[in-house]
Amino acid sequence: MDLSLDKFAKRLTLPPDLVLRWIREGKMPVYIKKGNICRFNKTVITKWAKQHNMLNSREKTNNIKDNQTEPQSLTTAMKTGNVLYNITGNNAETVLKEAVDKITTMPASLKPELYEKLMEREYIASTGVGKGVAIPHPRSPMLKTLKAPLITTCFLGKPIEFNAVDDKYVFILFILLSPTLPIHLQLLSELSFRLRDNNFITFLKSTPQPEKLFTELAEAEAKQDAANIF
Amino acid sequence: MRSKLLHIFRNTPLGRETLFQSIYFCKQLNILPVVYIPRFTKFLMYFENDVVQIDLDDSYLTSADTAIDRITAMMEQEEIQPSFIEPQNFTASTLPDLPTDFDFMCCPRSMSDLSSKIGLGHIGTKVRWIIKYAHFPILLTSPVFKKWKSITVFFGGSANALKALRLGFRLSKISKMPLDIFTQLEENSPEVYKQIIKDEDLEDSLNQNIRKWHFFESGKFENNLYHVPHDALVVLGAYGYGLIKEMLFGSKMEKIQATISNNLLIAGPKYFVSK
């Protein structure tokens, strides 16, 4: 079949100059016509590429692209995850158990696994990040069934001991579940950034309604985006 | 990256005119002139599929010791940093290889020091060879240094003429000089040529760049050449016909260069429009 040099090189993910040189040197089973049109046999060239390890690099770059999905919005994730009120319990285990049970966006069959994973993470180190906030999350990117990341916000009935870094009692949990690691890290970093703001903590302590919470977050996010443009 | 022009220096008054022409060309188009000072009367250029030997006459070897100083002086006058190439490889001990990764090359019409030949005689065989095989356009200088203030493209509708037209558009854009197109109508109507331009998606660049498109319906081609502005750089494509065919039918390139003394920029058959 015939392809222009540029397109042909793109298919092999090689620079056109290099492909042209290899064709001229006779290193590639391709004939080049006037006007840099490459004429080749598809099976022969696939065999050649396999033999010279040229196909792998192509697949790899595709994978990288898959990973670099669009940045996820914190607000959207929170909306997906829903907001829960009055979670009760005396310690981390009971609170988490109840929170997981109350999560609405997940089939019940997956819940035991999720709870186990969250607890597993808590044993390594507490997810209490200070200022009365904890962000429980599984250690490995969670649950292949998850399509979009979600953050379930849980306001506790009463503050509990959570082994947090600053030893303060925890009054709110953000259960963070994400399909891939990069998304997880990105959301975690954004969430922590929000929580650095003491006004926001005070706002959270007032146990706001979901709509109010989301508008507040969206505003903050918009501000941040504006500041990022430089 | 900046484009580069190869100049073969000849340390004679005629060579000085050629170098002035190169410098002017480079300055208008923001090109870096690279000068080769020959140390042997011949050199080789390895193109894609051909190797071309270029034989110079002895005038090219005149007083090589003063060459660098003279070139530097001329270039610095125009605030251009002189750069030279020294061949690294030799095919035989007296036969250096010159690299070919240039974007333009400058040649006198004939590589001979006799001014009678340099006049408007014919294009020398060596120069013809370079045009035939080079993948860059060749600047054929006028006999004496001549500034140009506009660009004229000869367009006859062929693939090579299209290449020349694209080149003309590019040059006009960089140099911000007006562009004229000349077409000798041979049986076809102007619409045919306009359709060719349309088919090649060149309409936009045409409208952006062009000052006037001259169509000549009657008259001999040579006589019509009077209308080419005397201070224009003439861009045209060459076909690379065999010698015999050229003797029988004559070549446009030969006719043009024999009639007008402008600087010519010739895109040979191997010239490849770079990205």
Next chain:
Amino acid sequence: MKILSSLQTPTKLNFFHSDDRMLLIFIGSIIGACSGTAAAALNHFLHIAFTFFYPIRHHWWAFIFPASGAFLSALFLGKIVKDGAGHGVPEVIYSVSRHGGLLRFRSSFSRLVSSFLTIGSGGSAGPEAPVVMSGAAIGSNIANFFSMNDRQRITLLACGSAGAISAIFNAPIAGMVFTIEVILGGWRSANIAPIAIAAVAGTEISRFLQGDQIAFPHQLFDIRFPDIMACIGLSIFTVVASVLFTKFLRTTGSLSKKIKTPLMVRAAIGGCAVGIIGYFFPVALGEGYHSVREMITSTFTCGLPILLLGLMAKMFATSLTLGFGGSGGIFAPCLVIGSLTGLIFYKTISVLFPSVIWVNEGYFALIGMAGLISGVMQAPLTGIFLIVEITGGYEVILPLILISTISSTLCNYIEPASFYLKDLKEKNLLLHPGTDAGILSVLTVHEVIEKDCTTVKQNMLLRDFIKIISKSRRNYFPVENEKNGKFTGIIHLDDIRSFIFNPSIYNVVVLEQITTTGIKTADPDDNLLDILKTMDKDGLFSMPVVTNGIFIGMVSKATILDQYRKELMVQTTEI
């Protein structure tokens, strides 16, 4: 017209562009026949010239023949075809190693004519190298006519050379082996078939034109153990002769360059000197096959001192012919010098060990030739097969192998490069595919440059820079001047790690203060080998590429290695 054009580009046809072996064999046989014809023609004309000059050689004024021959030869080469002097084999090797076997069309006949003038008139040189050059140029130009790519062109060039050598010696194996060993410098299974077919075609043409005759008469030798052992001694002699001969050739070459006369006059002076030497030692004249024949048949009767003088005379004559601008090769002179060396050795051991019965002079002459060929060209296989084929004597194969290998090994020990490769190696022009230099020389900076670096301005605050770092995937940040965009230096993350975590200085530090300046930069036209050398010397892992003060990208060892590996794979595997 359409059929014609598709004939001219057979590789375009679907059948051929994926597998061109049959095509190469077919075109190779045509090329073999063409170059074989050229070789046979030169041989024929040389023979005519020899019979013409032989009766008048003994006259004292005969020295003007070599002089005028050399003059005409230089005139033809220098003024008419404008080609360089010399035998041309290095040019072929250079073109194979650097330019995909591109040779000029004029080379396909220029050396034939000039070497005919030189040798036919009595100059001491061989017709083989010119024939190789012509054959190779014929192959290369035919390949171009069929628009072949570099790999195919090299194969066809090799076909031309094999056909030529096969034809001139009537020795197909020697033609193949010489081509593979000397011209290509390496075996490749894809090359063998076309080259073999071309050798057959060349030989067949030469047999058709000149009759099936081997260059030297076949002798039967009764070889015993002492004779084989004597080879080892003879190899010392051939090594000395080879090294001396190479030295002579090179010194006269550089000497003649110092004489400030036009090339033709210089050639004529050399020719005169050769003529005068030839007056006293006729063995030194021409290509010398006649004398070799006498030596093999043990009819060349001279005393030891005369032989020694004859050897010297031949070396001088050849050096004067070739070094002063005559045209021709060293193949035939090697054979003459080799057989003389053999004879000298025979006379010496006959005196030293009078009680041992040695086989005869012819045997030592044969072995000596092989020793010299493998010594001067450092091509043992060529020596072995050539002598076997041109003398038709398979029984001498054992001593031949012995002397060829010892002689070429010892010569390589003294002179690391053969006569053909010496100039090329000195100028660093020889590259073999698949070697380090071979790969690095084809890679260019353009192919390994990375352009995804974010350039930053000199006066930027560290605060703004931190934001850029968080978005960049690179560790290096080129810094440029605001005003003219010139590159001033580079910031490497490793160097500033200690203070980028200190927010209190974000607003007070300007990038200029943390830029590393004065680092080495590369130019896009630089040779990758030089860039790597600089990196190794300074312990760098990457270098900025800067042209005219403007930054265009980075080259790093990692990308070079990546590209290097690809290139290595492509160069070393067969399609």
